[in-house]
Amino acid sequence: MAKILIPTPLRQFAEKQDSVELPGATVGEVLGALTAKFPDLKKHLYNDEGKLRSFVNVYLNDEDIRYLNKDATPAAPADTLSIVPSIAGGANYGG
Amino acid sequence: MIHIERNPWREMVNHAQAAYPNECCGAMIGSIDGENKTVVRALALDNISAGSQRARYELRPEDLLHADREAREHKLDLIGIYHSHPDCGAYFSETDLKNSCPWYSFIVLSIQSGVFDHANSWLPNAEQTHAEKEELTWPKS
Numbered sequence: 001m002a003k004i005l006i007p008t009p010l011r012q013f014a015e016k017q018d019s020v021e022l023p024g025a026t027v028g029e030v031l032g033a034l035t036a037k038f039p040d041l042k043k044h045l046y047n048d049e050g051k052l053r054s055f056v057n058v059y060l061n062d063e064d065i066r067y068l069n070k071d072a073t074p075a076a077p078a079d080t081l082s083i084v085p086s087i088a089g090g091a092n093y094g095g
Numbered sequence: 096m097i098h099i100e101r102n103p104w105r106e107m108v109n110h111a112q113a114a115y116p117n118e119c120c121g122a123m124i125g126s127i128d129g130e131n132k133t134v135v136r137a138l139a140l141d142n143i144s145a146g147s148q149r150a151r152y153e154l155r156p157e158d159l160l161h162a163d164r165e166a167r168e169h170k171l172d173l174i175g176i177y178h179s180h181p182d183c184g185a186y187f188s189e190t191d192l193k194n195s196c197p198w199y200s201f202i203v204l205s206i207q208s209g210v211f212d213h214a215n216s217w218l219p220n221a222e223q224t225h226a227e228k229e230e231l232t233w234p235k236s
Contacts (some may be wrong), residue, residue: 007163007173008127011200016198018167044198044221053221055196057156064156084160085198087142088140089191090151 002030002075005082013040027060036067045083056086068089096131096228096230097175097200099123099218104233108211110139111179112206117148122162123175132174132200138162143216151190152178175200175216183208187217187226194218200229 001021006014017036020042022037026028035042045054057083058065067074075081099107103123104182110119120142125134140162146151163173176199180186185203187195195201197219205212216231 003174005163007198008166008174043187055194055223059156059160062157062160082160082163084156084163085196086154086156086194086197087159087176087199088151088153088194089178089201090144090188092150092188092190 001077002079002081004030004034007083007085008082010041010044011044013044014038024075025069026074027058027065027068027073027081030075031058031071034088050093055085055087059084096187096232097134097202097204098132098141099137099231099233100125101234103134103223104175106137106139107177107204108179111128111177111206112139112209112211114142114148114179114181114210116181117216118142118144118152118179118181119155120152120176120178122159122163123177123200124162124166124169124171125174129173131153134175135171137177139177148212153194164165166201171236173199177202177204179206181203185215186217191217192219192223195223195226197221200232201226 022033101129117232122138123134124136139231144151185205217226219226227231
């Protein structure tokens with residue numbers, strides 16, 4: 001059972017829990033268990049094509065899974081998954 | 096609506112003025128009660144945008160991860176992101192919108208000639224096509 005930390009704005013779709021422990025041998029399986037348990041979370045994390053939204057990063061402990069083995073990254077019971085957004089911007093003069 | 100308490104507000108304005116003529120960025124930590132958010136802590140974070148930072152900012156995701164952990168340790172929430180617009184208004188630009196996340200309030204501080212001028216808070220949608228203005232208050236004196 002890996003632990004997933006739920007970002008504050010998404011807790012309303014996860015029975016107001018700030019973290020949940022879910023089964024899964026890989027990060028992809030744990031995320032699948034998350035959206036199976038809380039279907040309303042899915043559209044906030046995934047686009048219509050079923051891919052993680054462009055601004056959604058998943059960290060296994062302190063590592064971005066894109067630099068590990070992505071969804072196939074093994075998840076151990078002591079691991080913590082975090083959902084972290086990518087954020088940037090700028091004045092874009094004249095915009 | 097979102098209210099910024101005095102200390103975090105001062106830190107955000109000082110950060111934005113110190114970064115001028117570049118953009119600054121940071122995270123806001125606080126509490127949420129229904130539709131009302133209160134910011135009790137501002138965390139100045141690095142602008143890691145490559146090249147000129149006069150009209151660009153980028154947050155390091157690891158910094159947001161740590162901000163979220165810090166909020167949890169204090170039984171608070173990560174509720175917003177702030178950044179500055181040097182020498183232009185506190186609008187939510189196309190660049191802001193296309194690189195936003197709908198989970199947080201985005202506060203933009205307008206810094207004119209190095210001095211704080213005005214600020215707005217924005218709530219972008221998930222499709223990154225529109226941002227709604229959110230009522231924003233801070234201590235005026």
